[in-house]
Amino acid sequence: MLTNMDLPDDLAAEWFDAIPQRISSRRFDGVRPAPEVLDRLEWTSQRLSASADHARAVLVREAPPEVFTGLVGSYGKIEGAPALAAFIGPEDAGLEVGYVGEGVVLQATAAGLDSVWIAAAFDAQRAGRLADLRDGERVHAIAALGHAAKRIGSGERLMRAMVRARHRLPLDTIAPGHAGWPEWAREAASAVRLAPSGGNRQPWRLRIDGDALVITKAEKLYWTATLDFGIAVLHAELGAAHAGVTGRWVVGDGAEVARFVPGS
Numbered sequence: 001m002l003t004n005m006d007l008p009d010d011l012a013a014e015w016f017d018a019i020p021q022r023i024s025s026r027r028f029d030g031v032r033p034a035p036e037v038l039d040r041l042e043w044t045s046q047r048l049s050a051s052a053d054h055a056r057a058v059l060v061r062e063a064p065p066e067v068f069t070g071l072v073g074s075y076g077k078i079e080g081a082p083a084l085a086a087f088i089g090p091e092d093a094g095l096e097v098g099y100v101g102e103g104v105v106l107q108a109t110a111a112g113l114d115s116v117w118i119a120a121a122f123d124a125q126r127a128g129r130l131a132d133l134r135d136g137e138r139v140h141a142i143a144a145l146g147h148a149a150k151r152i153g154s155g156e157r158l159m160r161a162m163v164r165a166r167h168r169l170p171l172d173t174i175a176p177g178h179a180g181w182p183e184w185a186r187e188a189a190s191a192v193r194l195a196p197s198g199g200n201r202q203p204w205r206l207r208i209d210g211d212a213l214v215i216t217k218a219e220k221l222y223w224t225a226t227l228d229f230g231i232a233v234l235h236a237e238l239g240a241a242h243a244g245v246t247g248r249w250v251v252g253d254g255a256e257v258a259r260f261v262p263g264s
């Protein structure tokens with residue numbers, strides 16, 4: 001599937017700065033974000049959706065608690081999130097959905113909101129009704145949005161420990177040989193390294209091929225990998241843009257996810 005992933009130039013710097021600030025929150029204080037913050041998030045969602053080929057992000061300003069189901073019983077349940085964004089597209093649009101969704105998440109972070117991506121523990125049918133699904137679309141994931149509760153709950157502590165939430169693979173593992181890469185490619189790799197991923201599996205590997213930076217797949221893939229790769233594509237692009245390099249993505253197949261060709 002062709003993807004047209006257009007980074008909004010005017011937002012790239014604030015999204016880049018948001019990358020190290022973002023951590024997942026699973027327990028919120030229930031307080032609704034200021035209307036102007038939600039307005040901006042809605043505007044960002046609409047902009048990203050308009051420039052994507054198939055993926056869409058829809059802001060739901062008042063999230064019914066029933067959307068957050070928990071994994072088993074109430075385990076893994078998101079508490080007190082006042083708002084959410086639904087990340088939508090056809091079945092095969094996961095890469096683009098990941099890219100668009102992470103744009104919304106980073107915009108939320110830049111606006112001072114806390115968030116968590118949720119691909120497992122939500123009611124997809126209910127979320128689909130809230131987001132007015134069109135034919136052939138499904139909700140791939142949602143993000144809970146709001147302000148984190150001051151004290152995290154025992155469920156969240158357990159979940160964070162389980163996925164070793166702060167743990168990131170060394171740069172040498174995800175981008176072997178990075179020390180010899182051009183500055184923009186090293187920035188891109190560092191930005192990918194901090195990206196969120198389902199179960200914190202970090203399924204991305206990077207290599208340089210001629211002038212291009214190529215995102216490839218780790219050997220073992222978790223079921224959220226396609227979304228994770230879309231997230232990685234955005235982070236790589238933001239890292240490169242931070243070093244002053246823009247380019248274009250060519251989506252690959254097999255082990256190759258996508259290649260970033262600078263200056264084109």
Ligand SMILES: Cc1cc2nc3c(=O)[nH]c(=O)nc-3n(C[C@H](O)[C@H](O)[C@H](O)COP(=O)(O)O)c2cc1C
Nearest residue numbers: 023024117118119120121163165196197198200227
């Ligand atoms: C595509 C995707 C799906 C995710 N699904 C869930 C989920 O269903 N439940 C959950 O508690 N966390 C979920 N997460 C959050 C990850 O566990 C989290 O991003 C990862 O552990 C890294 O921690 P950090 O976000 O605090 O950096 C998901 C993240 C991504 C990117």
